[in-house]
Amino acid sequence: MRSFLCFAVLIAVGFAFVAMTAYPVWLVVHPHWSFPFHRVASRVGYLFLAATLYPLLKFLRLANRRSLGYGIPAAAFRREFLIALALGIATMLPVVLIMIELGLLERKPGTLLQPTLWITLALKGLLTGIFVSLGEETFTRGALYSGIARDSGPRVAVVLSALVYAAFHFIGRVRIPADAVTPWSGLTWVTDSWQAFAHPLAIADAFLALTAVGILLALVRGLTGHIAACIGLHAGWVWVITFVRETSVPDRSQPLAWLLSQFDGVVGWLVLGWTCLIGVVIYRFYARRPRIEPTPL
Numbered sequence: 001m002r003s004f005l006c007f008a009v010l011i012a013v014g015f016a017f018v019a020m021t022a023y024p025v026w027l028v029v030h031p032h033w034s035f036p037f038h039r040v041a042s043r044v045g046y047l048f049l050a051a052t053l054y055p056l057l058k059f060l061r062l063a064n065r066r067s068l069g070y071g072i073p074a075a076a077f078r079r080e081f082l083i084a085l086a087l088g089i090a091t092m093l094p095v096v097l098i099m100i101e102l103g104l105l106e107r108k109p110g111t112l113l114q115p116t117l118w119i120t121l122a123l124k125g126l127l128t129g130i131f132v133s134l135g136e137e138t139f140t141r142g143a144l145y146s147g148i149a150r151d152s153g154p155r156v157a158v159v160l161s162a163l164v165y166a167a168f169h170f171i172g173r174v175r176i177p178a179d180a181v182t183p184w185s186g187l188t189w190v191t192d193s194w195q196a197f198a199h200p201l202a203i204a205d206a207f208l209a210l211t212a213v214g215i216l217l218a219l220v221r222g223l224t225g226h227i228a229a230c231i232g233l234h235a236g237w238v239w240v241i242t243f244v245r246e247t248s249v250p251d252r253s254q255p256l257a258w259l260l261s262q263f264d265g266v267v268g269w270l271v272l273g274w275t276c277l278i279g280v281v282i283y284r285f286y287a288r289r290p291r292i293e294p295t296p297l
Helices: 002-033 037-059 074-101 115-152 152-168 186-194 200-225 228-247 268-289
Strands: 105-107 249-250
Touching: 002 037, 002 115, 037 105, 074 105, 074 152, 074 186, 074 228, 074 268, 115 152, 115 200, 115 228, 152 186, 152 200, 200 228, 228 249
Parallel strands: none
Antiparallel strands: 105 249
């Protein structure tokens, strides 16, 4: 568990750094660009992680392409990414159609018959999917998975990396208006970022669904030995979900509205069940694919 504890300490120190520095950074940045406080705080956290992650990876002997999940040849990595991207889109679209058929989603006004808008949203969704999946997969199914698997075995790595992945989605969702920012706002933002976990039953559906997604991606990581497929699947799912969020809203008046979470209006009990179903298909697909040998270190 040495690697997992080191990553946990890094995250804890990162939050402490944000608590101390977010306010002074906001004082410098806000008058010029009017960035909201939560965005400044989160960017401070990302910069801290970017500056400290590589030294930690060196210390843990994880600072190499194979440990991060990029060990296969570049051409094979691109091919596996594109296959998984198509598979991610194909496996997410049906559950969205089910949501529409059940009347759980209501189209936003002004989004019909606007091809330019739809193309823009599609491109935005694709870029969001690629950006999000690159960062999250490199950290969770790359470095974190490799470190835990080396120390405690792949089964522990699957579970712990999935739990960390799910938990991250509920952190940092605090909003502090500009006129309410004080020298203590950094600490407030950090402490309140964990407030969702104070009411576990309210987020149980979304947390379990995201954990199931994390387990599936970790299993794919273990089967393939790289994260190209994880990035592709993740990007495809985020692409579809981003487009849905931009063009529709959940209809809470429907009897089956409980199938969609209060967390984001998409992930919930329905997505949890669907993830378990497609998980069997995706797992078998990658279990039967020839394993690509990594390039020498």
